Amino acid sequence: MAAGIRSRAAALLIAAGADLRGRARLGAAPARIAVVVGTALGGVEELEHALDHDPTPRRAFDALYDAPGHALADWLGARGPVLTVSAACASGATALGVGADLLREGAADLVVAGGYDVLCRFVLRGFDALRSLTRERVRPFDRRRSGLLLGEAAGLVLLARERDVRGPRLGRLLGHGSASDASHVAAPDPNGRGLEAAIRAALAAADVAPGDLDFVSAHGTGTPLNDRIETAVLRRVLGARAEAIPVNSIKGALGHTMGAAAALEAIMCLLAAREGLIPPTAGFEEPDPSCGLDYVPGTCRAVRPRLMLSTSLGFGGCNAALVLERA
Amino acid sequence: MGARVAGVGILTGWGEGPAALPAEARTAAAGRAVLPIDRPALDGERFRRATRECLLGVAAVQAMLADAGLDRAAIRGERTALLFVTAAAYGASNAEFLAGRAGTLHFPYTAPSALSGEVAIEFGLTGAYVILIGGAPATIDALWQASRLLAEGRCDRALVLVVETFEECEALWRRARWTLPLPLVETAACALLAQSDGAPAAYRAAAAPAALETAAETRAGRTLAGAPLIALGLARAAGESVARVTGTWRGRTAGIDLAVAREAARV
Numbered sequence: 001m002a003a004g005i006r007s008r009a010a011a012l013l014i015a016a017g018a019d020l021r022g023r024a025r026l027g028a029a030p031a032r033i034a035v036v037v038g039t040a041l042g043g044v045e046e047l048e049h050a051l052d053h054d055p056t057p058r059r060a061f062d063a064l065y066d067a068p069g070h071a072l073a074d075w076l077g078a079r080g081p082v083l084t085v086s087a088a089c090a091s092g093a094t095a096l097g098v099g100a101d102l103l104r105e106g107a108a109d110l111v112v113a114g115g116y117d118v119l120c121r122f123v124l125r126g127f128d129a130l131r132s133l134t135r136e137r138v139r140p141f142d143r144r145r146s147g148l149l150l151g152e153a154a155g156l157v158l159l160a161r162e163r164d165v166r167g168p169r170l171g172r173l174l175g176h177g178s179a180s181d182a183s184h185v186a187a188p189d190p191n192g193r194g195l196e197a198a199i200r201a202a203l204a205a206a207d208v209a210p211g212d213l214d215f216v217s218a219h220g221t222g223t224p225l226n227d228r229i230e231t232a233v234l235r236r237v238l239g240a241r242a243e244a245i246p247v248n249s250i251k252g253a254l255g256h257t258m259g260a261a262a263a264l265e266a267i268m269c270l271l272a273a274r275e276g277l278i279p280p281t282a283g284f285e286e287p288d289p290s291c292g293l294d295y296v297p298g299t300c301r302a303v304r305p306r307l308m309l310s311t312s313l314g315f316g317g318c319n320a321a322l323v324l325e326r327a
Numbered sequence: 328m329g330a331r332v333a334g335v336g337i338l339t340g341w342g343e344g345p346a347a348l349p350a351e352a353r354t355a356a357a358g359r360a361v362l363p364i365d366r367p368a369l370d371g372e373r374f375r376r377a378t379r380e381c382l383l384g385v386a387a388v389q390a391m392l393a394d395a396g397l398d399r400a401a402i403r404g405e406r407t408a409l410l411f412v413t414a415a416a417y418g419a420s421n422a423e424f425l426a427g428r429a430g431t432l433h434f435p436y437t438a439p440s441a442l443s444g445e446v447a448i449e450f451g452l453t454g455a456y457v458i459l460i461g462g463a464p465a466t467i468d469a470l471w472q473a474s475r476l477l478a479e480g481r482c483d484r485a486l487v488l489v490v491e492t493f494e495e496c497e498a499l500w501r502r503a504r505w506t507l508p509l510p511l512v513e514t515a516a517c518a519l520l521a522q523s524d525g526a527p528a529a530y531r532a533a534a535a536p537a538a539l540e541t542a543a544e545t546r547a548g549r550t551l552a553g554a555p556l557i558a559l560g561l562a563r564a565a566g567e568s569v570a571r572v573t574g575t576w577r578g579r580t581a582g583i584d585l586a587v588a589r590e591a592a593r594v
Contacts, residue, residue, distance in 0.1 A: 031532070040438060042460065047418065048425055050499055060503035064414060065439070065460040070577050080532075082579060083468055084460040086439045094457060101475060107530045122425065126434030180409055180456040182447040186435035194453060197405060201455070201481070316440025317447055318456060 007046045007062050010071035013037065013116045016154035017072050024158045026076065026110060027166060033078035034108035036099040037069040037156075038091025038115035039259035040314065042084065045120040068116065080108045087178070088314025089219075091115050092155065092262030093322050097176030099159050109164060114263035116154035123150065123258070130186070132223060138256075139283035140220035140249035141227045141295045148221045151255025155263035171270035172325040174208060174307075177201025181317030188226060188313050192233035195311060198319040199237050202309070206323035211241045213323075214305035215278060217265040219313050220249020221256055222283065230311065231291040246303060248296040252282035262312040266322055269308040273326030276304035329525035330474040331586040332518055332570065333484075334395025335560040336387050339547055340364055340512040343390060345557070345564040352548035356510035360501045362548065363494040364513045373448075378436055380416045380492045381445040383515035387488060388446055391517035394563075399450055402519070408455040408482040410469040411443035412489045414462045414551040414576070419495035442490060454482050463540070463574020464581035466555040467530075470572070471583055473520045474528035485520045489552045505577075514553030516560070523586055531582050537573040551576075563587050 026033055042065030050059040061067060066084035073082045081102060085095045092115030099113030117123075127133050127150060134147030159173065179201065181194035188195070203210060216238075218230055235242045250268055257264060272278045278301040285297065310322045340362025341347045341355075349355035356362060366379045367386040374382060392399060417439045423429045424437050435441055440458050447453070455476055459465040466489055473485035493500045493511045500511055539558035543550070547557050555572045562570035566589055573582040 039460075044421055044437070047421055051422055051425060051496070055502060057502055057504045060499050061505055063418075063499070065417070066414070066465070066577075081464075081468065081581065082461075082577075083465065085458060086460045087456070087458045088438050088440045098457065098472070101472065105471075105475060105530060107471075122421075122437075126424070126437065129431035129434050178456045179405070180444070180447040180453050182444075182451050182453045184448070185441050185444045186432070194456075197453065205481075314440060315435045315438045316442075316444030316458070318440050318444075318458070 006058065007043065007068065009043060009045065009116065009118045010068040012118055012154045013068045013072045014075045016156045017076055020112065020156045020158060028109040030077050030079040032080055032109040034080040034102050034111045035069055035073040035078050036083045036095045036111055036113045037072065038085040038095035039065060040086065040088050040091055040117050041123055042086065043067050044122050045118060048122060076112060078112065087318040087320065088316055089258050089261055090312035090314040090318040090320040091259040093310065093312040093320035094178055096173060096263065096266060096322060100173050100176060103159055103161050111159040112156055113159050114156035115259040117258040117260055119150055119152040134222065137283050138222040138252045140222040140252050140281050141288060141291045142284045143286040143288040145222045145224060145227060147223055148251065148256045151257040153257035153260040153264060155260050155267055157267060169327050171273060171327045173322060174325050175202045175206025175323040177205060178320045181319065183317055186315055188229050192229040194317055194319040195313055196233045196237060199311060199321040202321035202323045208307055208323050210237050210239060213245055213307050213309050215308045216245055216247040217269050217308065217310040218247050218249050219311050220251055222251060226313065228290050231293055234293060243293055246278055246296050246301055247293045248279060248281045250279060252284065262310060262320065265310045266324060269310055269324050273305050276302060278303050328478045329523045329527050329586060330477045330520045331523035331588045332559055332563065333521040333588045334391045334519040335556060335563050336390025336394050336517045337557060337560045338364055338387055338390055338515045345560045348546040350546065352510060352512065352546060353508060356548065360509045360511065361493045361497045362510050362512045364515065377445055378420050380419060380490050381442050384442045384446040384488055384490050385449050387515035387517040388450055388486065391519050395519050402484060403451040405453045406483040407452050408473060408476050408485040409443055409447055409452045410457045410473050410485060410487045412459045412466045412469045412552045413439060413491060416442060416490045416492045419492055422496055446488060462551045462576025463554045464576050464579050466552045467572060467574050467581040467583050470555065470585065471528060471530040477520060477522050478527040483522065487518045487520065489556050490515045491551045491553050510548040512548040512550050514550040516553050516556035518556050518559050525586050528583050528585050532580060536575065537571040537582065539570060540573045
């Protein structure tokens with residue numbers, strides 16, 4: 001852990017920031033660089049330390065969920081807006097959307113946006129108590145799916161207005177949408193109304209027709225309920241083309257990285273488009289009759305999608321969707 | 328298309344509304360470090376498991392509806408956006424879970440989104456949905472986001488909701504230097520923003536605290552994310568037509584100018 005960095009969450013996020021800075025130049029005045037990060041459980045590990053055995057004022061400050069985002073901004077030397085989004089497991093997508101809004105409104109010229117979460121006893125206990133964790137492997141959309149496994153990650157992208165981009169770019173964020181289920185704190189709406197509203201809002205903002213999509217990165221947790229509801233929503237939104245559009249979930253390979261998940265999935269979409277290869281849904285082997293879309297089984301699919309949709313859901317009835325376009 | 332503040336509901340450790348605020352919080356606190364708000368007495372089986380902070384969120388929306396002269400049907404549905412902000416309100420539920428005092432089903436309530444989720448369920452809010460963590464600038468970010476959603480026609484009205492609770496983790500918060508000067512004053516507040524014919528609200532980095540920020544802190548005490556909504560409440564109570572609201576947190580300042588409606592809401 002770097003000197004002066006006091007929490008694992010901040011260290012993880014700063015490690016992602018260092019990787020980003022190695023790939024892209026932050027060519028703007030510090031006051032015009034914003035940081036927007038999403039997290040489901042930001043500083044809870046620090047809160048545990050603060051309540052248990054560390055009575056220092058600094059530990060109390062780090063226990064707040066927005067501490068890692070500010071640590072990243074300080075490390076980057078960014079002096080613009082610093083926002084922390086906590087829309088549970090839809091946080092990463094919402095953060096990218098908020099970051100794009102900051103650019104569009106002229107509140108910043110560059111935005112470092114993404115998501116992160118660390119694994120700790122708190123979150124493992126929590127998901128285990130809900131019986132959400134599988135005892136075997138994660139199998140999104142598979143007939144035998146029995147739950148999720150958690151992962152630890154941070155993923156960041158550099159957002160800029162189209163006219164300000166210097167050098168190569170990975171792709172475009174065309175639109176984003178969010179919606180509340182208003183249904184249940186811990187479970188998705190059984191009809192997926194909030195997710196559908198978020199997807200339709202993102203498509204409208206992007207001015208993209210559902211039938212024009214080439215690829216969907218699904219939330220795909222591998223829990224029986226999520227995957228069935230998500231499939232039903234995609235069938236309604238995509239209509240006649242639903243079974244022709246590849247849909248994957250990378251949670252079978254990476255685990256569910258909570259606040260980082262949607263940021264990683266957005267990056268995966270853009271890399272898939274650049275490389276012309278869509279990753280398979282790891283763990284998907286036996287189709288579930290109640291799902292029934294093209295979940296990219298087995299191996300990478302040699303396709304170069306142009307327009308892509310990424311979907312996310314989380315506790316508290318959070319839903320978010322991104323529409324992306326390849327460079 | 329611009330945005331106007333059509334109603335503000337404020338509950339604090341001092342009581343309900345701006346009129347309950349003392350002239351000077353530090354003096355009125357008389358040495359108390361935290362001024363809590365009692366758990367709201369809300370009816371309904373659904374609230375049996377809800378945390379105190381969830382109930383405070385519901386109560387804040389009810390107070391806003393009363394201020395705006397609206398009933399709950401006026402905000403129901405997909406054309407109402409919900410933007411929730413807190414710096415610390417998840418502390419109580421997290422501490423409860425960490426201590427092993429909560430049941431197995433309590434885990435989802437440790438997420439900040441549980442509070443806004445309960446509010447969305449109670450009032451049937453199914454529109455755009457954003458949850459921000461941070462102090463007063465995060466609330467200004469939310470007010471700006473709400474204005475932008477209105478300006479783009481992505482909603483007809485937006486609720487900016489703030490809840491801050493400190494009582495359950497008092498020992499933790501009072502030892503943090505950033506909470507000084509005390510008192511920490513629990514706050515549940517909600518502002519209703521509606522479309523107006525004026526220019527969209529401008530987002531800007533504030534050079535210095537606006538008079539309303541100073542007044543909110545002097546009268547209410549430390550309310551973290553609550554201060555900008557208390558400032559809006561003070562502006563509305565004073566009959567001001569435009570509120571310049573600023574906020575500072577972790578060395579960062581933000582500001583926004585918002586039109587304030589004096590007439591009953593039409594949203």
